[in-house]
Amino acid sequence: MSFFDSIFNLINDLTWGWALVPFLVVLGVFFTAASGFVQFRFFKRMFSVLTGNDETSDPSKISAREALFVSVGGRVGGGNIAGVAVAITAGGPGAVFWMWAIALIGMCSALVEATLAQLYKRTTPEGDYRGGPARAIIHGLGENYRWLAVIYAVCLIASFSIGFNAFQGNTVAGAALDSLSIPRIYTGAALAIATGLIVYGGIHRIAKAADVIIPVMAIGYIGMALLIILLNITGLPGVIWDIVANAFGFREAVAGGMGAAIAQGLRRGLFSNEAGLGSAPNVAATAYVKHPVSQGITQSFSVFIDTIIICSCTAFVILLGDVYVPGAEGIDGVALTQQSMVNHVGSWAQYFLTVAIFLFSFSSIMYNYYLGENALSFLTENPMAIQILRIAIIGIVFLGAVAPGATSVFNFSDPMMGILAVVNLLALMMLFPIALRLINDFRAQLAAGIAKPVFDPKNFPDLDTDPTAWPDAK
Incomplete structure (x- = not known):
């Protein structure tokens, strides 16, 4: 085991390490500049997806809003509660500023990767859509790059469906044990049953569940944060000044100063919103939309929700309280967030946070499962493979919940995600000119007075697209 640990640690150092x-x-900044700051130009358009005025009323299709909520459910997780606390503890309040900065840049990376996933999606025999970076590599770069797509698919299954689902189960069971004294085995059994009910319904049941769970989860957590902010409104200007001052080194809160703030903010921000990592495009490709860029805009919005809104909620809860002491050793992670909430509104807040952690984690489990299913469908067309994966996911969630020590077996998750991200970024660099063509086509149609631009494969005959995936084309 020590041999494998050393290998995984080396991969982790070569990817996430430096x-x-x-x-x-750098790639996010380049995409932003080369696209003409597209995430800001289309910012108002992002909110239209929440109105319910989706581009399809066909119940057999995944709508843009459903795809948004599934991806938000995946992006929003432990990183929004524990990860923000870790960033503030290690990098000081300034880390929050750099989380915001990387989110604004990452919104463009998310738009580009989701646009490409939509462009190269394929219609399944059941009438659904499948796509994502693996299929974008095959149809965008050619069969010579199949080996790259296979590496991507294997790493996606290993990191998200297997490793991260074990940790999600462990997170929920730990929170239930600490705040409600519920034995891990009961939490694990309930979580495994709930997971089974969802994953055996496929992407449609996942989308329907997300359409209910995610708004409740987000509105509840944001509402709690707003309550705390209102109770401490006089301290808000000082907190904002602390964030900015620490971000630029005017005030040093922790050892390492500005450098620690930048490192922690960028790292935790990227871990939280997953922009450019190649995970969310798998979900983005399932949506029925009239133009690939439409779903790109929607996925850009999901990064905004994850980091600018929900991560900020956690940051203000911590920084407006008295529990966090800059530079002090001790309390960290989810415990810092939990004790900060209790400090603001009373002991009942720990039960609220337990429910929030459950919803955050369960939405991530649904998301992680679908990523694995989509990757497996790329690797093999054998229907038994999907059934085996479903049974394995249920077992992994249960194991992660009841045996906290067993999650150390899944330490390969981060290095596998590192390889996944490198592969995705290489593909994005090579396919970016195509994404830019689509962005320019979308803009041109808007300039011509077309409120909802339509993608027509006949206008892009050099691209390997599936015409059946674009029924609105002339």
């Missing part, structure tokens, strides 16, 4: 975060940042 190369991947700057790579993500």
